[in-house]
Amino acid sequence: MGRYLLRRLLQLIPVFIGTTLIIYLLVWAIPGDPFAGKCGDRGCPPAYIAEMHEKYNLDDPLIVQYFKYLGKLLTGDFGETYAGVQISTLIQNAYPTTIKLAVVALVIEGVIGLAAGILTGLRGRGFLDNLVLVSTLFLISLPVFVTGFVLQITLGSELGIIKPTVSANPSIGELIVPGFVLGSLSMAYVARLTRTAMMENRHADFVRTAVAKGLEPKRVVGVHLLRNSLIPVITFLGTDLGTLMGGAIVTEGVFNIRGIGGLVFKSILTKEGATVTGIVTLLVLVYLLMNLLVDILYAVLDPRIRYD
Structure with a gap:
């Protein structure tokens, strides 16, 4: 290793x-x-x-x-902006909010997506399976900004359950709805990936062997079936976390979240090349490290995978 x-x-x-x-x-x-x-209008000296x-x-x-x-x-x-502000300071101020938003979105898409995929994968075709397939297809076909505006207007403006926009330093509770919006598309993919993997592995030889040995159903599902079915899901979640930590321009814009996505968008509009370069460079590093972590998790989930 x-x-x-x-x-x-x-x-x-x-x-x-x-x-x-x-x-x-x-x-x-x-x-x-x-x-x-x-x-200004005169041009720079x-x-x-x-x-x-x-x-x-x-x-x-x-x-x-x-x-x-x-x-x-x-x-x-990371350099300075044209106004003389350290880019590392801008990242330091914006990135904690983006990390919290990304973690909330990942937890939501992981918990709900895995639960839906496992239930439908074990139960097979039926009402629940059709419900999950239709709802996930609906989420996939619906643009994220539409989901954000609908929840913002419904839960915020009409029902008053949430604030339409989050505060400058939002808590985890304030980020639940934006996190759901950010992770809604990936949640649908996680549910479908888990469902497909569970259905395929239900009839695999290692599952039949475990059942033939007389192992308890919980152990067969948890130790043998689920661990092997999670490999494609972990791949998706790992790379998706790298993407989420890159900031979601649309979601952050809808809920007025002061994160990396909004900072990148503002820098592009103002042609702050140094800021865009510095932030995207950091995101590349995060994405590469997340891919490395996913490869390491393969060996944890599947004992057949060894890195010598």
Whole structure:
């Protein structure tokens, strides 16, 4: 396992460099002056533009700019905004809220999705199975922003059960409804993945052997059937957590959540290239680490999988 982890960590290095290089080129290779309109209708003075070009190394070739940026990044320096604010400070203020929202969404989609998938996978076709299939298909076909607006208007404006918008530092309770909205699409996929895997493994040889040995039904389901059926679900949940922690622009916008998604959207509108690059670079790192964690969990769930 130790050699496997070392090999995987080494493999992350070229992937990280490649993805961040592409991101950097896409952000900074856009034609036009990034400082256009920063000083009002008159335009910025030449001295200011020259200072900004020197500060962000814009006069160097793009590849040189990237490696200078990467060198600062390795020391924990994400750079500054055009207004002189540290990007790491912006991330530090916004990311805790996004993490809480992502965890709430993951718990909701995991608990409800797994419960629905396990029940329908064990019971087979019937009323409950048809109900889950129809409801999950409804969630898949419904855009997330529609779900958000409907719950916001119904539960917030009409019934007064929740606040239409969350506070600046929201609690877990305030994030339950936004978390449900954020995880609703993935919850439907988790339910369908679990249902399909359970139905396929119900007739597998290892399940028949466990039943033939006279094991209790709970042990057959919990130890043999469920563990093997969870592998595709864990793959989906692991990668989905990386995506959720990247911030949900639509959900955060509907409920006025001050997280990473809103910060990225605002930075794109204001053409803050340094902020966009820094945040997306952090999200790439999170996504890569979540994929590594998923691979490690494979060996925990399935004893046949060994990393030597």
